[in-house]
Amino acid sequence: MNQAKEINILRIGPEEKNKEKDIVIEEVPFTILANEQQLVTLLCSPDNLEYLAAGFLLSEGLVRDKSDIKGVSLHREREGYYVSVKLDGSFQIPENFFQKRLVTSGCGKGTSFFDSQDVMNLQPTDSKLQVSQDEIFQLMKELERRSSLFKTTGGAHSAALCDQTAIKVFAEDMGRHNAIDKVFGECLLKDISTEDKIVLTSGRISSEIISKAAKREVPVIVSRAAPTDLAVRLAEKLRITLVGFVRGKRMNVYTGSSRLI
Amino acid sequence: MNQAKEINILRIGPEEKNKEKDIVIEEVPFTILANEQQLVTLLCSPDNLEYLAAGFLLSEGLVRDKSDIKGVSLHREREGYYVSVKLDGSFQIPENFFQKRLVTSGCGKGTSFFDSQDVMNLQPTDSKLQVSQDEIFQLMKELERRSSLFKTTGGAHSAALCDQTAIKVFAEDMGRHNAIDKVFGECLLKDISTEDKIVLTSGRISSEIISKAAKREVPVIVSRAAPTDLAVRLAEKLRITLVGFVRGKRMNVYTGSSRLI
Numbered sequence: 001m002n003q004a005k006e007i008n009i010l011r012i013g014p015e016e017k018n019k020e021k022d023i024v025i026e027e028v029p030f031t032i033l034a035n036e037q038q039l040v041t042l043l044c045s046p047d048n049l050e051y052l053a054a055g056f057l058l059s060e061g062l063v064r065d066k067s068d069i070k071g072v073s074l075h076r077e078r079e080g081y082y083v084s085v086k087l088d089g090s091f092q093i094p095e096n097f098f099q100k101r102l103v104t105s106g107c108g109k110g111t112s113f114f115d116s117q118d119v120m121n122l123q124p125t126d127s128k129l130q131v132s133q134d135e136i137f138q139l140m141k142e143l144e145r146r147s148s149l150f151k152t153t154g155g156a157h158s159a160a161l162c163d164q165t166a167i168k169v170f171a172e173d174m175g176r177h178n179a180i181d182k183v184f185g186e187c188l189l190k191d192i193s194t195e196d197k198i199v200l201t202s203g204r205i206s207s208e209i210i211s212k213a214a215k216r217e218v219p220v221i222v223s224r225a226a227p228t229d230l231a232v233r234l235a236e237k238l239r240i241t242l243v244g245f246v247r248g249k250r251m252n253v254y255t256g257s258s259r260l261i
Numbered sequence: 262m263n264q265a266k267e268i269n270i271l272r273i274g275p276e277e278k279n280k281e282k283d284i285v286i287e288e289v290p291f292t293i294l295a296n297e298q299q300l301v302t303l304l305c306s307p308d309n310l311e312y313l314a315a316g317f318l319l320s321e322g323l324v325r326d327k328s329d330i331k332g333v334s335l336h337r338e339r340e341g342y343y344v345s346v347k348l349d350g351s352f353q354i355p356e357n358f359f360q361k362r363l364v365t366s367g368c369g370k371g372t373s374f375f376d377s378q379d380v381m382n383l384q385p386t387d388s389k390l391q392v393s394q395d396e397i398f399q400l401m402k403e404l405e406r407r408s409s410l411f412k413t414t415g416g417a418h419s420a421a422l423c424d425q426t427a428i429k430v431f432a433e434d435m436g437r438h439n440a441i442d443k444v445f446g447e448c449l450l451k452d453i454s455t456e457d458k459i460v461l462t463s464g465r466i467s468s469e470i471i472s473k474a475a476k477r478e479v480p481v482i483v484s485r486a487a488p489t490d491l492a493v494r495l496a497e498k499l500r501i502t503l504v505g506f507v508r509g510k511r512m513n514v515y516t517g518s519s520r521l522i
Contacts, residue, residue, distance in 0.1 A: 005490040010514035010521075012394060022513060027467055027489035043467060043491070098359035133273060154506065155465050155487030174467065174489055204416050206288055206304060206435065226416030228288035228435055229266040230304070245415065252283060253271035260271075 002026065003045045003172070004152050025155035025174050029080035032056055035091050036084065045149070045156065045173045046081060048182050049074055052173070053083040055185030059177075059212050061121075062094075063087065066188050122211065124239040127219035129196045130261050131241075133251070135164045136222055140246045143200045144224075146170050150202070159183045160200040161192070161218075167200070168192060176203025177212075184216050194218050201225075205244060210234045220259060222246055227254055263287065264306045264433070265413050286416040286435050290341035293317055296352050297345065306410070306417065306434045307342060309443050310335055313434075314344040316446030320438075320473050322382075323355075324348065327449050383472065385500040388480035390457045391522050392502075394512070396425045397483055401507045404461045405485075407431050411463070420444045421461040422453070422479075428461070429453060437464025438473075445477050455479050462486075466505060471495045481520060483507055488515055 009022040031041045032053045039062075044052060050072045057063040071086035139162050149156040149172040159179035161169040169192060171182035180201060187194050194216040201209065205227035211234070213221050220241040227235075227244045232254045235242040241256030253260060270283040292302045293314045300323075305313060311333045318324040332347035400423055410417040410433040420440035422430040430453060432443035441462060448455050455477040462470065466488035472495070474482050481502040488496075488505045493515045496503040502517030514521060 007490065007493055007515070010518045012512050012514065014510040022515075024488055024490045024493060024515075027491035043469065153487055155489060174465070204435070208304065226414055227285055228416060229268065229285045230288035232268055232285060249275040251273050253273065254268065254283075254285075257271045 003047050003149050003156075023152050025149060025153040027174055031080065031082040033082060033084045034062065034093070035087050035089075037093055039093065039097075041080075042175075042178065044175060044178045048171060048186065049081055049083055051171070051182045051185035051189060052178055053085055053185065054188050055181030055183065057085065058184050058188060058215065059181055060097075061215070062091075062097075063188075066191060069189070072189070119211065119234065122214040122238055124237065125214070125217060125219040126239070127196050127217070127259075129164075129198075129219050130259055131164050131198060131220060132261050136243060136246060136251065136260075137249060139164075139167065139198065139200055140222065140224060142167055143170075143202065147172060147202065157201070157203045159202070161187060161194060162198050162200060163196075164198070168197070176201060177208065179203070180209065180212055184212065187216070198222060204228070205231045205242065207231050207234050210238065210240060210242070214238045214240060220256070222251075264308050264410050264417075284413050286410060286414040288435055292341065292343040294343060294345045295323065295354070296348050296350075298354055300354065300358075302341075303436075303439065305436060305439045309432060309447065310342055310344055312432070312443045312446035312450060313439055314346055314446065315449050316442030316444065318346065319445050319449060319476065320442055321358075322476070323352075323358075324449075327452060330450070333450070380472065380495070383475040383499055385498065386475070386478060386480045387500070388457050388478070388520075390425075390459075390480050391520055392425050392459060392481060393522050397504060397507060397512065397521075398510060399426075400428065400459065400461055401483065401485060403428055404431075404463065408433060408463065418462070418464045420463070422448060422455060423459050423461060424457075425459070429458070437462060438469065440464070441470065441473055445473065448477070459483060465489070466492045466503065468492050468495050471499065471501060471503070475499045475501060481517070483512075 003026050004023045011020045028046045030044050032039045073084050147158040156172045157176040157179045158172045160167045169183050169186050171179045173179040198220040199218050201223045204225045205223050207230040210231050222243045235255040241259040242254040245252045264287050265284045272281045289307045291305050293300045334345050408419040417433045418437040418440045419433045421428045430444050430447050432440045434440040459481040460479050462484045465486040466484050468491040471492050483504045485507050496516040502520040503515040506513045
């Protein structure tokens with residue numbers, strides 16, 4: 001599937017004004033069904049939608065292993081797409097799933113963020129992974145090189161799973177969450193281990209990005225952008241190495257610097 | 262309320278490696294209650310939370326006018342904040358609100374995006390507003406000048422409501438949706454008209470941003486970032502002028518160029 005569309009624009013520069021063709025990123029509604037029950041409609045870029053569906057189910061804690069997914073089928077329908085995921089016959093949408101989804105990253109009134117069920121269930125990582133500064137610079141360079149949708153449209157986020165030397169799984173999407181869900185979903189469906197691996201992202205690191213990585217036991221998260229204070233505190237608690245603002249030969253190490261050599 | 266936090270980081274440069282203080286953007290859980298019923302917990306930057314609550318209610322179609330809001334009170338609780346909004350006694354959370362919220366921007370299985378109820382209810386604007394290129398360049402320069410949270414943390418989005426010559430309402434937040442909701446919420450609570458005005462944003466323009474602006478009858482949306490194809494198509498349908506990639510003396514006009522003089 002193509003993820004970019006050609007449109008007509010008026011391009012205005014310092015001296016000129018021209019009607020031109022331009023390329024913008026495609027946005028489609030994408031519905032995920034689990035055992036024929038509608039879970040969510042995301043707005044996303046239309047590639048690797050099976051992976052996005054699997055990654056979404058992982059991030060939401062609705063599946064844990066590949067064996068939980070009995071089948072995934074993608075369908076096109078008018079403006080959008082839907083994926084029908086077959087889970088165990090006993091699967092039920094958890095009570096309050098729809099309400100809980102709105103309690104993004106845990107806390108509600110009367111509960112501390114760090115006491116919330118979602119965060120409490122996350123285990124600190126004890127990964128012994130070591131990675132060098134130069135490896136991080138090289139990996140981020142490779143992420144940028146592969147981000148063709150961003151280069152074409154300026155409107156895409158990219159994410160990848162890698163070891164110290166190479167990208168194993170790569171995804172782009174209009175949303176930073178979707179890009180990461182696509183990566184983890186592909187890992188799940190292809191039996192690619194995420195333990196002792198590194199996640200790269202072009203996007204900002206909020207607490208939810210840390211939660212997603214922690215659920216997949218990823219010990220190192222690297223971004224070219226900024227983290228939030230809650231992301232830094234959560235990464236510290238979960239002993240995740242969090243590196244931000246990787247640009248050229250510079251980076252900020254927010255937590256877990258002992259993994260950097 | 263402060264929206265930035267000082268933390269310790271390891272800053273790595275081409276030749277050096279130093280333990281330093283750094284400033285990151287604050288992220289807090291923020292719960293919105295309507296008549297004591299919990300609607301949502303957002304993750305956001307903790308300022309202007311009354312405006313964020315009002316803007317969220319507007320964007321979700323739960324209120325339409327200032328008169329719908331009988332009172333707004335902000336409370337701090339442990340890690341986060343909550344706002345209790347008093348609405349008419351007859352207010353009830355619409356059936357399927359929680360599920361519908363997941364159908365972001367409309368469509369679900371079996372329905373065309375453009376046929377969805379949310380989008381169908383939006384009216385094309387007939388605003389006669391005219392704005393010059395130079396005014397747009399000046400306004401975006403002013404948006405950047407005022408984006409102090411972005412300058413300090415690199416992790417903030419900014420949004421503003423303005424006329425052709427000046428910014429009237431300005432907001433920053435870790436999320437591009439939150440920043441725009443804060444602007445519209447402030448307009449609502451302070452009786453500032455949004456008709457025939459311009460919305461500026463630092464963030465990407467997805468279809469949901471167009472919907473939010475259309476609900477407030479804003480005829481011109483200007484961004485320094487990229488739009489999606491669905492945003493362009495929706496803006497065209499609603500006769501909204503959509504300008505993107507405003508950088509220096511350049512910009513792309515995607516729709517509604519007749520308002521540009």
